[in-house]
Amino acid sequence: MTITDTAPPPTAIRTAAARPSAETPEPERIVPTLTVVGPLHDRFEEILTGEALAFVAQLHQLFAGARYDRLADRMRHGYEIGNGRNPRFREDTARIRDDASWRVAGPGPGLEDRRVEITGPTDPRMTINALNSGARVWLADQEDATSPTWRNVIGGQLSLHDAIRERLTYTSPEGKRYEVTAERTPTIVMRPRGWHLEEHHLHFTDQHKRTMAASGSLVDFGLYAFHNAAELIARGRGPYFYLPKLESSEEARLWDQVFSFTEHYLGIPHGTIRATVLIETLPAAFEMEEILYELRDHCAGLNAGRWDYIFSIIKTYRGRGSRFVLPDRNQVTMTVDFMRSYTELLVKTCHKRGAHAIGGMSAFIPSRRDAEQNARALEQVAADKRREAADGFDGTWVAHPDLIPVAQAEFDAVLGERPNQVDRQRDDVKVYERHLLNLWIGRPITDSGVHADVSVALRYIEAWLRGQGAVAIDGLMEDVATAEISRSQIWQWIRQEQVTEEGTEITREYVSELVDRVLGEVDRHDGDRFDDAAEVFRDVSLSEGFRPFLTPRAYAAYLVETA
Known part of the structure; x- marks a missing residue:
């Protein structure tokens, strides 16, 4: 069977119940259920069967x-x-x-x-x-x-x-x-x-x-x-x-x-x-x-x-x-x-x-x-x-x-x-x-290293928001781990008041300006998600608190389809 891009059909709600537990008294028995609240696109019903x-x-x-x-x-x-x-x-x-x-x-x-x-x-x-x-x-x-x-x-x-x-x-x-x-x-x-x-x-x-x-x-x-x-x-x-x-x-x-x-x-x-x-x-x-x-x-x-x-x-x-x-x-x-x-x-x-x-x-x-x-x-x-x-x-x-x-x-x-x-x-x-x-490596943080973290993370997050999870960037195949390393390094360098080999203080203000600079460097096109990517990156890199993972919040904000 050939898979081609098709228009989505209307949203459908489907609920399936787990087997009831024999330990629950009959009058009080409430059967747990799993409900589909997302749209049923082409062939989705073949996977989201009642039995499954x-x-x-x-x-x-x-x-x-x-x-x-x-x-x-x-x-x-x-x-x-x-x-x-x-x-x-x-x-x-x-x-x-x-x-x-x-x-x-x-x-x-x-x-x-x-x-x-x-x-x-x-x-x-x-x-x-x-x-x-x-x-x-x-x-x-x-x-x-x-x-x-x-x-x-x-x-x-x-x-x-x-x-x-x-x-x-x-x-x-x-x-x-x-x-x-x-x-x-x-x-x-x-x-x-x-x-x-x-x-x-x-x-x-x-x-x-x-x-x-x-x-x-x-x-x-x-x-x-x-x-x-x-x-x-x-x-x-x-x-x-x-x-x-x-x-x-x-x-x-x-x-x-x-x-x-x-x-x-x-x-x-x-x-x-x-x-x-x-x-x-x-x-x-x-x-x-x-x-x-x-x-x-x-x-x-x-x-x-x-x-x-x-x-x-x-x-x-x-x-x-x-x-x-x-x-x-x-x-x-x-x-x-x-x-x-x-x-x-x-x-x-x-x-x-x-x-x-x-x-x-x-x-x-x-x-x-x-x-x-x-x-x-x-x-x-x-x-x-x-x-x-x-x-x-x-x-x-x-x-x-x-x-x-x-x-x-x-x-x-x-x-x-x-x-x-x-x-x-x-x-x-x-x-x-x-x-x-023993995490000591003895090598410096550089201006180019800070720029690379911001640039790679922004480009990866932008692609991720468009539905791409494996992305070729600067000759490397990157996935979510790349963005996680980059944004967590930025967060840590700011909190630990690090200074680059060239003498640049890594501050929130500096990184925020760097985000704007990178946005001016990338190739923009209609339908790109760079503005959203910048918002995600700032949230997980510049916020006072550290988010354990960048994806859950970005997923809930940008990738969830509603009926």
Whole structure:
């Protein structure tokens, strides 16, 4: 079936009820419901079926309360760190780390060899490009590489639904036709939104008649699992997921409970679902083994989510003094001490427990028009992947199909015919708390670095407001993490009264003037969202208080469709 741009039909309201709890007395029984309050665009009813919505309502009935508890834990832990209590390896879970007997489930069918994974959003064109790419795995990203417009959220589910059934095609507005032609397509691993994100086009009403926005995590996961788990299993793969933004093993335990319930509900064997956890927050780096343990029946591995990890460090230590201030973003490389310690610990932890260690994204992208830029990008990506393969990673990420041969060559050189190197133990690695927290790099903040943060963030946010989540900017493939790093650095530099190498004081007034200057530098056009982007950026960079994430407020203000 061909997907083309069509006009939206009228808004429709659809409500589905969860199964009533047997523990509720009959006269008092109130059945929780999930209501569609967003418009039903073309084919949306194929995803938002009554049965699928009833399942997602059941997930909310069982797990929405625990989700709020975990988010409250995040706030408490953040407050503690902000007041001087550093994260540590937990004493109360030392027994898990000391017990050498347990292992994770490991890869499911189709995940044994993950040497190169391509990442990207789930719109039809990008889905087809990913499936034709030649990568071993596709990270189908409903999170940081997808702007969460209602069309993108459900449209992405439609793309995946059709792709899994080998019937996805797409015709662009210019008339170009896209279709899957590869004989072997990548194994799909879907990344739902993080626990902190909401879906405002679906409302959950609980047994106490309280109505709230649905959880983005449970919506993305639930719709995908409900519609595709059986089909994926029948085709020799399985329902596989990347789990973003976890900050504790308790959050991993919640996901494991969601998986176990889903398997029971759908009638598939326990352990069929497999998850790879992104270690992209500083607190999670101190609980890698515990996270693997809590997910052990469903866990395939961990991924080094490098860009969000940098954002998490800035956010976590934004108010703790100048020794925790990082320099220009391009100076925070994977070879600085705290980043290298984090990745080496990840490999050691994974292989100790039989899990895959997947490397991070090198943001450089090739150019088919600029030979010099292309050569530079290929050289930098090759060096990055060479280091990861030598360090023991079992696979890595790329953002562009042209980078797959470069990355694969580096992993082929180390792996040969082996599917992975999980058997390689990194007993030589000794990482202590101080290594993860030694943030000193010894490089300056520069005027150009401040300008780059403002410019890149504004251009990315503008594209995000127009529905684009993965954006090529200055030769790099950027997603939400880029804007988060940029705006949190600006916020921290202002609060810590930093001065650039050239002697410029970084103040609210200076940054506000810089925003105006950048707005004068960019190419404006009818329908652009730069004025809105500037408002968002000022809100998250110049406000007195620090917003944990920039996207929830911007999403609620600009991306929610109303009837």
